[in-house]
Amino acid sequence: MRVTIIGTGYVGLVSGVCLAARGHQVTCVDTETSIVKGLNQAIPHIYEQGLDDLLREVVSSGRFKATNDLTFALADTDGALIAVGTPSEHGVIDLSYVLQVAREIGLFLKTSERFLPIVVKSTVIPGTTDTVLRREIETASGKTLGAFGLGMNPEFLREGVAVDNFMNPDRIVFGYEDEKTLAFQQALYASWLCDKVAVNSRTAELTKYVSNSLLAVQISAVNEMANFAAALGGIDILEVLKGVHLDKRLNPIVNGKRVEPELLTYLIPGCGFGGSCFPKDVQALQSQGAQLGLPMAMLNAVLSVNETQALEVVAILERELGNLDGRKCLVLGLAFKPDTDDVRESASLRIVAGLLDKGVGVSAHDPIATENFKRSMGTKAGAINFCKDWKAAVREAEIIIIATKWPEYAALEQCDVSGKTIFDARRLISVEKLANAHYLTIGRRITLD
Numbered sequence: 001m002r003v004t005i006i007g008t009g010y011v012g013l014v015s016g017v018c019l020a021a022r023g024h025q026v027t028c029v030d031t032e033t034s035i036v037k038g039l040n041q042a043i044p045h046i047y048e049q050g051l052d053d054l055l056r057e058v059v060s061s062g063r064f065k066a067t068n069d070l071t072f073a074l075a076d077t078d079g080a081l082i083a084v085g086t087p088s089e090h091g092v093i094d095l096s097y098v099l100q101v102a103r104e105i106g107l108f109l110k111t112s113e114r115f116l117p118i119v120v121k122s123t124v125i126p127g128t129t130d131t132v133l134r135r136e137i138e139t140a141s142g143k144t145l146g147a148f149g150l151g152m153n154p155e156f157l158r159e160g161v162a163v164d165n166f167m168n169p170d171r172i173v174f175g176y177e178d179e180k181t182l183a184f185q186q187a188l189y190a191s192w193l194c195d196k197v198a199v200n201s202r203t204a205e206l207t208k209y210v211s212n213s214l215l216a217v218q219i220s221a222v223n224e225m226a227n228f229a230a231a232l233g234g235i236d237i238l239e240v241l242k243g244v245h246l247d248k249r250l251n252p253i254v255n256g257k258r259v260e261p262e263l264l265t266y267l268i269p270g271c272g273f274g275g276s277c278f279p280k281d282v283q284a285l286q287s288q289g290a291q292l293g294l295p296m297a298m299l300n301a302v303l304s305v306n307e308t309q310a311l312e313v314v315a316i317l318e319r320e321l322g323n324l325d326g327r328k329c330l331v332l333g334l335a336f337k338p339d340t341d342d343v344r345e346s347a348s349l350r351i352v353a354g355l356l357d358k359g360v361g362v363s364a365h366d367p368i369a370t371e372n373f374k375r376s377m378g379t380k381a382g383a384i385n386f387c388k389d390w391k392a393a394v395r396e397a398e399i400i401i402i403a404t405k406w407p408e409y410a411a412l413e414q415c416d417v418s419g420k421t422i423f424d425a426r427r428l429i430s431v432e433k434l435a436n437a438h439y440l441t442i443g444r445r446i447t448l449d
């Protein structure tokens with residue numbers, strides 16, 4: 001099939017490359033000329049495991065191309081997927097990019113006689129596709145639904161393992177407003193053999209939000225328990241959670257062996273969730289609920305725990321070490337999680353800003369996210385010493401914070417850290433390996449008041 005994907009970020013590009021790898025003829029559209037130019041030379045502008053190789057393969061096979069010209073891309077296609085960003089604007093979803101694309105597609109439809117299925121892949125709040133978007137396309141095209149098709153296919157990929165997630169999804173949800181658009185989606189994903197769910201568009205939209213919100217609930221709940229354990233003293237929350245995780249409902253025994261569900265990785269204490277999805281999706285659902293007159297007490301609590309969790313790192317350091325002014329601190333990990341260069345809403349942004357506010361001299365390292373981090377910190381980036389050799393930087397630092405769980409930082413166990421303070425905010429290394437260091441973390445205070 002011929003498919004046009006509008007917006008080539010993490011979702012649009014990964015979808016485009018994977019669909020092309022499965023034999024479709026894909027045209028990706030982006031407004032950024034540099035992105036388009038790079039993609040046509042098989043150079044991706046984002047980092048994802050396996051993306052480089054797959055992009056090279058589909059570009060050289062002729063099944064993938066990129067363009068700035070939406071009209072050109074729509075002229076010869078079987079359907080369009082919208083994958084532009086839906087950022088958060090003061091906690092409310094900003095639909096302007098999606099609406100702009102809807103308008104442009106509508107204007108194209110005005111002069112075209114062809115039926116075009118339009119499927120939203122961006123995360124949009126429930127009721128967007130079948131009302132706001134539909135109206136926008138109808139107004140711009142002068143046509144009504146039926147002359148074009150409309151659907152919503154939420155994306156569940158996780159950054160870092162996005163290619164693998166897209167190729168081997170847990171499920172695919174087809175939201176649709178007309179049968180032809182359902183058929184388009186079914187044909188597009190015919191070679192995917194996972195469970196598939198066909199529902200109306202607003203059900204598809206809400207499926208994505210409920211999925212992310214429930215994961216965020218678990219993270220904040222565990223972090224609250226971790227803070228409680230630390231306040232009480234004499235407890236390491238990780239030992240508590242070992243006992244909790246062994247509940248067979250969380251950790252079943254299959255054929256005599258424990259199965260470790262990935263869900264348990266969301267039940268580990270840390271410095272809070274970040275990224276381009278959880279914070280903004282929970283906020284968007286919370287504010288939509290508030291508009292509907294609902295208290296949204298649970299999501300308010302999830303956000304409120306997360307709001308302060310990153311700065312818990314700075315607060316614990318201050319409590320344990322006293323005045324932080326003039327201390328030298330190395331922050332290991334700037335991406336919001338390992339295996340990605342994405343720093344959007346990363347806990348490291350808040351930790352570094354909090355340290356700078358306290359007068360700490362900050363060095364920072366990340367294997368791939370440094371440039372994005374510099375851009376996000378703006379003028380404050382000038383105050384940070386970004387280093388390439390983190391092991392050398394360890395020698396200079398008094399305090400070392402592991403803020404992202406990059407596996408390479410586990411090598412800290414082999415470094416000479418005697419006399420230094422190690423704050424393992426992600427529970428990456430084992431306290432026993434740091435005999436001569438002052439070990440700190442979230443959810444652990446062994447001493448009693």
Ligand SMILES: NC(=O)c1ccc[n+]([C@@H]2O[C@H](COP(=O)([O-])OP(=O)(O)OC[C@H]3O[C@@H](n4cnc5c(N)ncnc54)[C@H](O)[C@@H]3O)[C@@H](O)[C@H]2O)c1
Nearest residue numbers: 007008009010011029030031083084085086122123155159
């Ligand atoms: N990143 C994720 O892990 C993830 C996972 C699931 C769902 N989502 C959702 O998918 C959507 C896209 O997320 P993302 O992270 O890929 O976004 P992104 O910000 O990485 O990429 C969006 C791209 O769209 C382009 N764009 C903006 N306006 C355009 C226009 N009018 N025409 C063509 N291109 C345009 C931008 O230049 C950019 O390259 C969002 O709604 C997000 O919530 C993201």
